[in-house]
Amino acid sequence: MSDEKHDDVLLKVDHLSMYFGHGTFVKKAVNDVSFEVRKGEVFGLVGESGCGKTTTGRTIIKLYDATSGSVYFDGKRIVAGTGAYKDEIKHLRKRKRELAKSSDANAAKELEECARRIGELQNEIRKAKYDHKHCDDEFRKEEKARINEEYDALIAEAKPEDVSRLQREKRRKLRIASRTKLVTQIQMIYQDPVASLDPRMTVREIISEGLIVQGVRDKKYITDQVYEMLDTVGLVHEHADRYPHEFSGGQRQRIGIARSVVMKPKLIIADEPISALDVSIRAQVINLLNELRETMGMTILFIAHDLSVVKYFSNRIGVMYFGNLVELADSDELFRHPLHPYTRSLLSAIPLPDPDTEKNRVRIRYNPLLDHERTDEEPLFREVCPGHSVRCTMKEFEAYKKQVEEE
């Protein structure tokens, strides 16, 4: 289990990497990405297509098995990759072989050191594998304990005629808890409202599917939940028995949102929820997500490429480029003082509804070979000023710091 536990951090992504391919061909879709999402905030993730935003989102909800790094959700490690440990072990074993051949005096000592480290790492791998496999069990155990405690107290105080009802309720909840998974606390809203809904299911079936999988059998409870969700997302009860093709794009996206919200998740990963929508409907969907956040206290990881919307909607923004997180800051701060050259180029490309400024707009191009000085130093993610981090080398770090101070 995790040692670090902040009260307000809901999701912690720690050195997460996701590589595709094998052998000599490796595509580093997500490479060493770390960030935290706090409770109740909207965290925006931006970047051009193919930079790994979506992969990050999908790795978090375990649609992919992470290569290395971990994701902590609500204090529990839900994703634990072992790639980094394995690589280190491989490296150490090679070193060991080298040392065994050499006759240096220090060799014996270093050999011992290596062996110790390998043991440590193997232990880590075991732990990671355990966490990866058993995080749901842990969650179930906790849930069960919570329910037991809650209902035991209730039953103790209850009047005799209520006892049997409460016990039934408790049994039902326990049954659901024994089948639940931690990942159900994270729900996803997909980009394409047309493709993400099964055309052969009615809206009622689509929305209630998650509940049924969890083991809810109470028909009335399900119906109530479905209607409640339809109300929440601004649809009417009659819509429950229609099929997705009978709805407009905006309404379909609302159904997608209802499907995620019905599970009462703590975190919603919204993967470009508005990119495929018309302008007038975009505003409706953004307003809806904003309302949900306020009324239900949900946290949202908002993945998008439309920067003006991200700026409007998010509290903090992370900028990704080719699998790396290059800059992370409060949204106002990021737009006021963009530091990384890629962020600057991204901001300069935002189209604005103002013909005169648009005609004179100079787009900054980003060329990673030219915009950074050539060094062998691997750039790292460093905090330039509180709450504002940039991926940079030591030299750039100093320059950015100076720049921030001047401004």
Place this chain on the structure above:
Amino acid sequence: MAEKKLSVKNLRISFRTSNGKVQAVRDISFDLYKGETLAIVGESGSGKSVTSKAIMGISAGNAIVENGKILYGDKDLLKISEEEFHEIRGDKIAMVFQDPLSSLNPIMRIGKQLTEAMILKNRTARKESKKDIKAMLKAMESKMEAAGVSNASSYTQRFRKMEEKHTALESEYTDALELAKEASARAENLLVALANSKDMVPSGDMKGFIHACKGSVSRFVVHERANEMLQLANSFSGMRKEAAKTNDRSKLIDAVTRAKEIADEAIALDTPNTFTLGCYLTFVNSEIPKTGSVAELNAITRKTADDAFLTEFLDKVKQGVCKSIEETDANRLAAIEQLKAELPVFQGEPKREDVKAAAKRLVPVVERCINPLEVVKDSITHTFESSIDYAIDKYYSGIENNEKETARYEKQQRKYDALTAKGKKPEWSVIPAGLVDVDALRNDMSDVITEITAHLQEQVNSNREVDADKRTMEVIDFLKETEQRAAYRITKGVARERAIKLMESVGIDNPRRRYRQYPFEFSGGMRQRIVIAIALTANPDILICDEPTTALDVTIQAQILELINNLKEERHLSVIFITHDLGVVANMADRIAVMYAGKIVEYGTSRDVFYSPAHPYTWALLSSVPDLDTKAKLESIPGTPPNMIYPPKGDAFADRNKYALEIDFEEQPPMFKISDTHYAATWLLHPNAPKVDPPEVVMERIAKMKEKRGGNDE
């Protein structure tokens, strides 16, 4: 004012569906000028794409064009046959589609897809151009004879002969130049391969290079060093074998470098004036004069060509042109008289036979008003016959239809009433009579006549100031251009080089490798670029972009927009840009048309629309997009667009409009003029309407933009 490229007039399109007739486009008109970008903005379902597809002639099968014209050149695109459309679609008017995934063929290599259209279109373009030249020369001959030039046919014959020479020279030159470019590019690749890789370069690459080197040796391109180039080209394969044996590549590298130098030098040379050179070779001397530079050569041929033939020829042509203007003017005046006299036939309650006869009398009269020596074709006169026939047919079939519909309706209603009188409740309801507005159709008919009268009058007036010299030069330039087009043969190799250049210009790295790949190997942004490149291969006049960047992210979007803008500048393209993103429009558009429910609701320059929007729908669009300073709740547009099977009686936007007046639900607003360039269809602009300000968000934003602009001006 700039030349009008395309004009859409009173276009009405609807779709037949099982639920009824969906009125997708309702009576829209706009013009597109040369070198401008017209943006059409609106929600999905507002009819933007339907309009653009009608222009391309690819409307869906159930579409019905109810009324209107789309004039391009001498053709009405709504009335020409599919065969005629083949010559326009893709060649003159090209389109970039919204979805890059579905608009490429997945089982064809990118290169093939790029060059296919180029090669095919080139073939038809050449055929077409040859026909044009023949027609033009014939017209010229007859006009010259009419002007009293003796032996007119000898002039045109000599001109043709000269043109043939010119054509041959031109194609020789372009072929050689393309090959020189290829040689240079191949040499570069070879040098890289020789310097870096351990293996010997493949013999295929070498052969291609040798072929290009040999081909580039022409009379103008590698002029002075032709012999050296040939020697080098012949020695390459030997050198390669030797280098493979001894593993010493320095000699080969030197030779390739030298060949590349020569090719580069040749590419940098001035372009020879093949037209005057052709003239020189035909009339003065059959040998190319020996000179130092291409510039000198051009000067010599220019002078001798003028002396030998061109000055005299131009003079004669001018006489012909003058005569032709005179004649057509006389014809036009006569036509105006007759049109005015016949107009009453089309008004009142005309009989079909009378109208038909009048139209038959008028058509030849109007056709005589076409000046055969005019380069820019006058669409209204050319399409007169089809327009008048169409209007007449529409009117009388409308009357018939109305009679039938009324009869049916009455019968059905009687049956229904009888049933209800008996106390039964029928399960069916009476379908209302689908009546056509006959008055409007009759007006359409007489409008055709008044329009052409006004148009001819205008032409007569403008012809008084016309400069005969200018006209003559236009004719000659036209012949030259068309001849060049006829001569420009695109072989597979040339097409490949051009395609690679295009791929480079749309920002694709490593085009030579990419050329051989399949669409699935490209990312979305790259695929969209390929689609744009394909649209540009045929060098179109008009480019229609249907939401080309909606699926792309900001950086790529900015690149594509820049690319389209640059190409527009370079090639004087006219662009129709369809989108729902107002931010994109601000960057691109010269003029903007905002569409809603099949109608244009606001129309103006981009500054008009962004700085002083007048229609509530435009306000709503502007306020529903967050900009970088927005903090307040977004103003979304409530509700959804109306069902276009039963379009609302009044203003279509009234239901979703919080500024709607009572009259908005009753009557459709006309287009109110705000300034010379700015029009909007909303009752709020009526002098009796209460004064309403745009929503605060929009006002604030405009104020902010003004402030920014003020800052820039200082």
